[in-house]
Amino acid sequence: MKINHRIIVILCVAICALLVALAIISHFFILNTFTEIEHKEATADIQHVLTRLNDEVEDVAATCRNWAQMDDTYRFVKDLNPEYIKANLAEPELFRNIKIDYILFYNSSGNLVYSRGYSQDDETIQEVPRELDTIIHNSIIPEGVPDGIAGRRGFSLLNGEPVILAGYPITPPNRHESPGGTLIMVRRLDASQINDLVQQTELDISLRQMSPRTNSGALSEAGLKNMENGAILVTPVNDSVMEGTAYITSIENTPTKILVTVETARPINQHIRDAMAYIAGAILLLAIILIFTIRWPLKKYIVNPILSLDTNMKAIGKSGNTSQQVTVQGDDEILSLAISLNRMLEEIHTAHQQTRESEAKFRTLAETSVAGIFVFRQKILYTNPAAEEQTGYTREELLNMDFWDFVHPDFQEIVKDRGQKRQFGENVPARIEFKISRKDGEERWIDASTTWFCYEGERASFSVRVDITERKRMEDALRKNEEKFRALTENTPDIVFSTDLNGIFTYISPQCQKYGLLVDEMVGRSIFEFVFPEDRASLQEKIVKIVEDGQRSSTSFRILDKWQNVHWIEENSTAIRDPSGKSTGLQGILRDITIRRHALDAVTLANKKLNLMYDITRHDILNKITVLFGLIDMINETSSPDEREQFLNEIRDTGQIIYRQIALTRDYQEVGVKSPRWNPMNEVISRAISNFSGTGVQFESTIENIEIYADPLIEKVIYNLVDNAIRYGEKITRISFSTRASENGLELICEDDGIGIDAGAKEKIFERGFGNNTGLGLFLAEEILMITGITIRETGEPGTGARFVISLPKGTYRVVVK
């Protein structure tokens, strides 16, 4: 549709909408507002009519009450004298004046004794209908109330015509006697009476009996129910009449309903409808004039410039030359639109150029890429030369294949599934590694990275595929090497480890579990935590040297296992270096050399023993033999008996020294023969001091549940300490044993209250040959203790007692919990 026609249609539609809106507004707002006013007026009208009808009832009741209180009325009901009839009931004039149609007299027994009627139509006296007596007995003089209900009044229907009834007792002159009967007066509401009411109220009034036929569906059930409760029902009959309706209930014991209806004219409603019709016509006329008036300027200033732009754009689109521009003219929004179109054409032109360049780049990149490039939906849409080389198929063959055709059967399902899901817009992982079967049957591993893009206007998958067969082979080889390495490290008796530069374990093989240490609790902790404090410095020095020099090196140190057993460990390691050559840590093996170390210690000890034997036999004893030879020569040369006796004594002393030296070799031979073991010190001390029970010396011990890892000859050490104390302490009375914690472990102290040891002799007492006796006890004691790294020294105060301190490094003692 042309813009010109479209504008006319829009204006027509707008006018129609305006008219519809006007109709809706007039109907739902203006007319409804006036309908409410009419409703209120109709309600007021019917209330006014009901008031007038009630006034009629009160008027009949007042007339009846006056007549019933008259004395001659009393006498008449008693004797029915004709004078009363003649004076009051014979003339139609009387009935016309008091507007009463029927008068009825009932005696005190409730029986009708006289009645007289009057026809308002022909102004004559007439008989009272018999139905009226029935109505009276159902309302004013009911059964059982012969005197009647005083003052009872209201409406009823007599042969379908509404009437007003009122009844009062006929009172006697002296007022003290009982009523003489009941006087009933009745006023018919016939057409003339209704007309009088219409004239007085200027309303169209009708009264009729309510019956299903009367209602005939005009009144709703809800409306009838509301009317029973006294409501007034107002409904519009048509556009010119509003009807108001209410009930009047008759006075019988079984009442009937009398429908009072008032019809009111609706002039305002009609006037408004007429006015709205005039307004709609005026609007329609103005709209037609407007359409024809604005059509020309619209065409000249808006439609034609837009059509010009449209023509220009069609010409540019047809030529495909986006470098052309549309004509720019005017100074309004259409000018701005033309400028925007020109700018957009420039951008399209630039974008086209960039797209062409991008496509050229893509083609160049794809054609020269070493990675295979595939574009596919189900069928392959594009491949590059690398894809041909990768698959062994020609480009023409590939372009006739589905994208999963050359995928290895083991991976075909997953590759096909992902490709199809991606094509349908589902989010699937971009990377996947799979095998392909080349045209020549060779299997190759491919690492594919795939995404989707718009290819020739439709969604397609773009996949870059790299041949990773060699990498897979290397990974496989690496995995096998790792398995070999793991098997090697986990099956070798040595512990394989690595640490960082601070000695923190970064890896340790499971063999550490034989020392009661779990891999998890060792990784992350320092190697120095497990090393004997005495060995840490040398290990630290060795690690620094390995890191700095980069050479393989080894060192040995001691560790404690979970059960406090000492193990000698030999560490062989090299530095770990990063690609720049910088050291990042250590890696190597830890070998348990405890057995070898014990063997070495045994050899060292044996060598030491041999040296001692050599010293004693070759040096000491040869010295003494030299002395003996010399003394013998001196005896031979002297003639003095005294000198000869002296030389002989010296020969005996020298012989005894030679004997003790030989005895030393025997004792010393026992040192180190048996392996070190855990010795319970309470038992060791008890056995040692049991040899001195008769000496009078008091022994004290505060040592509890301590075991010492030492040569079994440790009992001889304790024996020698006690023996020396008793032998050389002179004034000794007490020897005590105790322990105390030290920086490196524990100290076992043996002290007495003897004369002590001179300061100059504190170190010499441990030398071989020192002392007043054999000089061998403390020398041997030190040698025995030294086997497991235990040392002994004397720290007592000369004159106050000797104090031997046996230093037990960590690992050589333990507390036994019993």
Add this chain to the structure above:
Amino acid sequence: MSDVKLLIVEDDDILARIISWRLTNLGYNVCGRATSGAEAMELLVREKPDLVLMDINIKGDIDGIETTNRIKKMFEMPVVYLTSHSDGPTLERAKATRPEGFVLKPFGDHDLRVAIELALKK
């Protein structure tokens, strides 16, 4: 009695007395006896002996071999070792000091005299 003055370096009292007795019987002049290297150096300066008879195992911080080494450097004096070491590393150390002789224990007068005379003639 010879004019040759000998210094004995021996820490064993009885053995030193016997050596001194033998040397005196052989006609040598025993000018002193030291028990340690330091004491020997003092006597060397004071007595200026012609020859030193040196035991290897003596008291003090330095043994007889180290004492001989110092004597050789300071006094160029002849030294004869009195030792029970007939082989092994100790003897090798002693040889390195280029002594004028060795007398192996146990020894008699003849052993002493031959060693001293040979040393004095070198």
